[in-house]
Amino acid sequence: MHIEIDEISKQFGTTAALNPVSLSIPSGALVALLGPSGSGKTTLLRILGGLEFPTSGRVRFDGQDATGLTVQERRAGFVFQSYALFRHMTVFDNIAYGLNARPRASRPTKAEIVRRVTKLLELIQLPDIGPRYPSQLSGGQRQRVALARALAIEPRMLLLDEPFGALDAKVRKELRQGLRDIHDTTGLTTVFVTHDQEEAMQLADLVVVMSMGRIEQIGKPQDIQARPATPFVREFIAA
Amino acid sequence: MSDASSPVPFHSATEEAPVARWLLIGLAFAGLSILVFAPLIAVFVEALADGVAASLKSLASPDAGHAIRLTLTIAAISVPLNAVFGIAAAWFITKFDFRGKAFLITLIDLPFSVSPVVAGLCIVLMFGANSLVGGWLVGHGYPIVFAMPGIILATMFVTFPFVARELIPVMIEQGRAEEEAALTLGASGWRTFWTVTLPNIRWALLYGVLLCNARAMGEFGAVSVVSGKIRGHTATMPTTIEMLYQEYLSVAAFSVAAVLALLALLTLLLKTALEIRHADQLAATHRH
Numbered sequence: 212m213h214i215e216i217d218e219i220s221k222q223f224g225t226t227a228a229l230n231p232v233s234l235s236i237p238s239g240a241l242v243a244l245l246g247p248s249g250s251g252k253t254t255l256l257r258i259l260g261g262l263e264f265p266t267s268g269r270v271r272f273d274g275q276d277a278t279g280l281t282v283q284e285r286r287a288g289f290v291f292q293s294y295a296l297f298r299h300m301t302v303f304d305n306i307a308y309g310l311n312a313r314p315r316a317s318r319p320t321k322a323e324i325v326r327r328v329t330k331l332l333e334l335i336q337l338p339d340i341g342p343r344y345p346s347q348l349s350g351g352q353r354q355r356v357a358l359a360r361a362l363a364i365e366p367r368m369l370l371l372d373e374p375f376g377a378l379d380a381k382v383r384k385e386l387r388q389g390l391r392d393i394h395d396t397t398g399l400t401t402v403f404v405t406h407d408q409e410e411a412m413q414l415a416d417l418v419v420v421m422s423m424g425r426i427e428q429i430g431k432p433q434d435i436q437a438r439p440a441t442p443f444v445r446e447f448i449a450a
Numbered sequence: 451m452s453d454a455s456s457p458v459p460f461h462s463a464t465e466e467a468p469v470a471r472w473l474l475i476g477l478a479f480a481g482l483s484i485l486v487f488a489p490l491i492a493v494f495v496e497a498l499a500d501g502v503a504a505s506l507k508s509l510a511s512p513d514a515g516h517a518i519r520l521t522l523t524i525a526a527i528s529v530p531l532n533a534v535f536g537i538a539a540a541w542f543i544t545k546f547d548f549r550g551k552a553f554l555i556t557l558i559d560l561p562f563s564v565s566p567v568v569a570g571l572c573i574v575l576m577f578g579a580n581s582l583v584g585g586w587l588v589g590h591g592y593p594i595v596f597a598m599p600g601i602i603l604a605t606m607f608v609t610f611p612f613v614a615r616e617l618i619p620v621m622i623e624q625g626r627a628e629e630e631a632a633l634t635l636g637a638s639g640w641r642t643f644w645t646v647t648l649p650n651i652r653w654a655l656l657y658g659v660l661l662c663n664a665r666a667m668g669e670f671g672a673v674s675v676v677s678g679k680i681r682g683h684t685a686t687m688p689t690t691i692e693m694l695y696q697e698y699l700s701v702a703a704f705s706v707a708a709v710l711a712l713l714a715l716l717t718l719l720l721k722t723a724l725e726i727r728h729a730d731q732l733a734a735t736h737r738h
Binding site: 282360 | 637
């Protein structure tokens, strides 16, 4: 799905989290929103997911105005920073949650839900953890379960907030490839937020560098590295 | 001389020396015995001073029976209402940002700081037969003061903070991420509440409800002001105990007191039983 962000701004009280920003994300791209904390990257992601609403500007999905769509109507697979798995449910129930939440008319049958959850568990290469609780999983496993749960709703796009933030270096590298693979198999337009420039450069097709609620530069990783547009970008990617 | 292979006693840095440990444990037990166990035993000893038969006979009197039924009815009405209000208040305070939040939290705590007697007097002033509202209600056959509605109002006022106070820290700690996740997965706000919020707070809620219940059954000050303590009509268990005691009917007074204490113990027992039964879930919700 093609996502278009048109002059989006966001005020929290008197502070501006986002100055008007515009960005066009081609269908099927893997995009990184890169910047230090307070740069507005998470706010932008939450606006795409419908968890936050912009003060001004429009969002368009495939040319259709989506600014007023509720979080449920957006059908965005969202992976939260600390994964936000439902702690009182098993991994199976976590992944099945979105399917069970559908209105009766469009809800898959029990057998179909089992089939889909099983398939997703295979996709994240953890076929046997269905009966476990989130507290019994490692950080990396939790992240993959969160990804499977987001994919279960057959989302129109995938949004990830610091998906590798809470993991150690080795697991992080493995999961980076995992995300790349899942993106390539599903073909979903994917946006992830990160403060790690190496992660953004290695993983993304398109990198959006942000600072202080503004977009500093948009480009392919190699272009940004070769020709940083502003002193901030030069400094940030050198760090 | 000891060599490297001789056993060395290991203990963690936070572990006290045995003497200090036993002293602390002993102190805790002594405190509990004097302040909690001894009075509790005294209640039962006094109640059974003239034998079980005398105690049961005093409980079988119509006034005692009415007081027990009234107290249970009051708790059965005010505790669920306070649970609903408490959840609503805690939800509102922890999941939304708005002006006057600190003021609202202070307001919730108000019943803890105001003397119950004062609270009772406020209700008499507001709804008494001489007040504007109360006069109108009495005129239409709905008396508040010296009747059941007044007792319920007083009980609810005094026990209001228990549920909300228990829930607010838990809900703040858990944050909003799980609710947001449910919404992005397509769940409605209502469904999110029932399938995510409520299961996550159920232990805190249970604890708050039990505390609220214990206090609702035991409330004396506010209730004694608004109820008028009419025997067989508006006298609850605590007010009945006081009246019987003032009349030197010590067996009767302590028998009702023993029933009240037993109800409180039953509440605690229920809580412990639930905790043991759901220990694994309890651990799962806490360790995450």
